Every structure is written in structure tokens, then in C-alpha cells.
Amino acid sequence: MPDLFLDIETAPLFTKEEYFQTKEKIDSGELSRTSDNRDLFWRFDRGGLTPFEGKVILITYKINNGHVFRLKEWEMGEKEMLKKFYDLVVDLQRGVGTDRLKIIGHNILRFDLFFIYNRMKHHKIEDEKWLHQWIINKPEVIDFLQTHLPLNDFKTKGLRHDVLAYAYGFPVKSTLGSGEIPHYFQEDYGKIIEYSEREFIYPDLYKKIISEGTISKEQLLESIKHYEELQEQSKTK
Structure with a gap:
């Protein structure tokens, strides 16, 4: 059976107009986490993290040593994109x-596969x-x-992601996936693809771990410390 490397990007369930109207309310202070309509605030702030208030906008995958493919919601719609990916996963099995x-990736047990399935x-x-059989039950997941x-x-x-990337000598993303949400609603899709290209290190990371083994505990803790220091520095700028 082949190796399927996987990563997704997500966004809250808003139309373009709804997103910017909600953003304006938050920026003006009209809407906050303590407002009567706080559910709208949290859908804006965290909707991309849950399949019940968010959607998949990009599926990036690679099979074995083949090409990297990207299924884009803005080109075909979420339903068609998910159908294409489902058919692919079934065919591979x-x-x-x-x-x-x-199926290989980072945090895919808690996020990517859970999100896609729902x-x-x-x-x-x-x-x-x-859906449960082909997406959840049958594949072997390496997270x-x-x-x-x-x-x-x-x-x-x-x-x-960036902690492991740094520890294994790969470039770091410098931004979180949630930072791509404004680009989605601005229809600046090229920025999302650029982010995905920086993030999708999983085939090379897997190959390195297979050939050289995992890093030591000391190396991992040092990388975590390095990441935390960078985050603190960014807050003071």
C-alpha cells in the first residue's frame, strides 16, 4: 500500500461579505467575546478550528515519491473537493x-482527518x-x-509544526495557518499556496526519520525552548 502525505487548510463558515462585516464589528469594539452575540465572535475567531463552524479550503497531498497535488475549494467548491479526495483514498485501498x-502528517489524528471526516x-x-471505514478505520495513520x-x-x-521543523533542520513557517484566513476572504489565494509550500515538509521529514531515526529528547526540548523564545521576542516588537 502507498504512503499518502496529507495537510489541509481551513476557514470559518462565512461568506466574504459576512466575514468582513464581522471583522469590522470586532475591530470597532461592537462585537467581543463578552457580547450577547458572542457566538458570532467565536465563529470568527475559532471557526476554522472546528468542522461544525468551518470548512476545508485546501487539501495538499503526495503519494509516495510522486508530485504534490492541491485540491482547492475556491476552484471547485468544498463538496466536490472532498468527493475527489474521498475517491482517491478509496482507490488507494x-x-x-x-x-x-x-496517511502521514502532523496532528492529523486530532485535526486533519477529524475535520475531513466530519x-x-x-x-x-x-x-x-x-466514510468511517475508508477514512478513519482502515488506513494506518502516522502522526x-x-x-x-x-x-x-x-x-x-x-x-x-515549527518546533519539529527546526529540530530536524527544515525551514519554519513563521506564521500560523489561521493567518491565512484573511488571505482566503481577500481572494489572495497565492499567499495560501505559498504558506502550504512552506508547511508541507512531511515527505522529507518522514524520509529523514526513517533513515536517521527520531531526534533525542534533549534536541526536542531545545527546539521547544527556541520556539518559545521567538514567540516572546515577537510580542515585544
Whole structure:
């Protein structure tokens, strides 16, 4: 079975007009986390983190040593994009044999696969039992966050993408995925692709871990410390 490297980008469920109207209310102080309409504030602030108030806008994937492909919501709509990805995952698992499809990425157990599965349910891409079978149950998942838990005293705190990238000698993103949400609603899609290109280190990271093994606990903790220091420096600028 092949290796499928995966990453997604998400955004809150707003129209372009709704997004900028809500942003204006927040910027003016009319809407806040303590407002009567606080649910709108939180949908703006955190909607891209939950499949119940957000949507998938970009699916980036690579199969084995092949090309990197990107399915873009702004070109085909979320439903069609998810259907294409579902069909791909099913096709990759149709072969005979005991090997299972490996889906590989960072924090994909808690975020990417959970988000994709629930958005597929929302759009009724397939009967729920088959969605669960092909997306959740059958694939073998290799999650770099989970892989490094033993080196971090089994704590998820600190195991960010940039921490692992720095520890293994890869470039860091410098921005969070949530920073791409304004670009989406501004229709500046090129910026989202640029971010995705910086983030999608997973094929090379996997290859490095396979050939050289994981970093030491000391290296990981040093990388976490380095990341935290950079965050503190950015707050003082």
C-alpha cells in the first residue's frame, strides 16, 4: 500500500461579505467575546478550528515519491473537493494484500482527518459507515505529533509544526495557518499556496526519520525552548 502525505487548510463558515462585516464589528469594539452575540465572535475567531463552524479550503497531498497535488475549494467548491479526495483514498485501498494505506502528517489524528471526516458527513459524500471505514478505520495513520509524545513526557504542548521543523533542520513557517484566513476572504489565494509550500515538509521529514531515526529528547526540548523564545521576542516588537 502507498504512503499518502496529507495537510489541509481551513476557514470559518462565512461568506466574504459576512466575514468582513464581522471583522469590522470586532475591530470597532461592537462585537467581543463578552457580547450577547458572542457566538458570532467565536465563529470568527475559532471557526476554522472546528468542522461544525468551518470548512476545508485546501487539501495538499503526495503519494509516495510522486508530485504534490492541491485540491482547492475556491476552484471547485468544498463538496466536490472532498468527493475527489474521498475517491482517491478509496482507490488507494482497493488493492489486495495485508499492507494498509499509510496517511502521514502532523496532528492529523486530532485535526486533519477529524475535520475531513466530519465535513464529508456534512456534505453526505457517502454513507457514514463507508466514510468511517475508508477514512478513519482502515488506513494506518502516522502522526508526527503522536510520534514525538514520548520525547515530551507525553505532553502535546509544544509539539508544533515549527518546533519539529527546526529540530530536524527544515525551514519554519513563521506564521500560523489561521493567518491565512484573511488571505482566503481577500481572494489572495497565492499567499495560501505559498504558506502550504512552506508547511508541507512531511515527505522529507518522514524520509529523514526513517533513515536517521527520531531526534533525542534533549534536541526536542531545545527546539521547544527556541520556539518559545521567538514567540516572546515577537510580542515585544
